[in-house]
Amino acid sequence: MQPSRAELARTLVSSTTTATVVAEDLPAAVADVRHGADDDGRVLLLCHRGDPLAIGPRDVSVRVADEPPLPFSPSWGQVRVSGRATPLGGDAARAAADSIAVTLPDPDLLDVGHHTVIVEVAPSRVTLLPRRVEPDEALRSHTPSPSGGPTADGPSIGWDDELAIDLADYRSADPDPIASMERSFLVDLVDHHGPQLYPFLRRQLVASGVGLPADCLPCPLRLDRYGLLVSVPDGDATACYRLCFTPPLDGQQDLLDRLHPVLFHHQCDHH
Numbered sequence: 001m002q003p004s005r006a007e008l009a010r011t012l013v014s015s016t017t018t019a020t021v022v023a024e025d026l027p028a029a030v031a032d033v034r035h036g037a038d039d040d041g042r043v044l045l046l047c048h049r050g051d052p053l054a055i056g057p058r059d060v061s062v063r064v065a066d067e068p069p070l071p072f073s074p075s076w077g078q079v080r081v082s083g084r085a086t087p088l089g090g091d092a093a094r095a096a097a098d099s100i101a102v103t104l105p106d107p108d109l110l111d112v113g114h115h116t117v118i119v120e121v122a123p124s125r126v127t128l129l130p131r132r133v134e135p136d137e138a139l140r141s142h143t144p145s146p147s148g149g150p151t152a153d154g155p156s157i158g159w160d161d162e163l164a165i166d167l168a169d170y171r172s173a174d175p176d177p178i179a180s181m182e183r184s185f186l187v188d189l190v191d192h193h194g195p196q197l198y199p200f201l202r203r204q205l206v207a208s209g210v211g212l213p214a215d216c217l218p219c220p221l222r223l224d225r226y227g228l229l230v231s232v233p234d235g236d237a238t239a240c241y242r243l244c245f246t247p248p249l250d251g252q253q254d255l256l257d258r259l260h261p262v263l264f265h266h267q268c269d270h271h
Helices: 005-013 090-101 107-111 167-172 179-192 194-207 252-268
Strands: 019-022 030-037 043-048 058-065 078-087 116-129 139-144 150-152 163-165 219-224 227-234 237-244
Touching (some): 005 030, 005 163, 030 090, 043 078, 043 107, 107 116, 179 219, 179 252, 194 227, 194 237
Parallel strands (some): 139 237
Antiparallel strands (some): 078 116, 227 237
């Protein structure tokens, strides 16, 4: 009940975080490259005509790092997509512009074919360098048991090395539908719904068998279609736990529908 490596990779290449592109025939890495991705996971780089990347086909490596939504949130790491980069023209360029606009409605997309060039990177290798779990951090997953109550899985171990992702898995995976609203939603939860949210998270963890001091309130760290990652103080360190959505969310409206009774039950009680 957490994103697969392929799903994390697809989410990152579809994010609005700018990419860094490396090519052997270029003297330096090209940073802050805007990008998107099509339905098959091909990375689409948004370049200006005359940029080094927009001139001729070449082999490149595109790196996109996760940007945590809150200052105290962990990072999911970074994805590296290696492959042949080819400038697009005609109908292919217009179709690519439509794909980019889904997540990055950049005004330069209106100028594709003139001063703006879209460079397509067809993946030949995809790797994920996940976030490293620190020694003092316990990461557990909480999922509903057949009887309806939550249960706790064992600790999850972080990866230190870059991991190759099967290309078929990468192409068939979907980006997380919640990713684009994660930052704004978590900020809203923390700033405006703490009195409802924190006790709810506490009740869920206690029901899962997590022992919490009476004055301890969990804090939300990350949000995805599979659940909420929350932290609680654990002596001098911090423990992290995943509270899962069952079934996983199918979109942003599904998230709002499920959390509405939690955040606004006090208003409903008055009607």
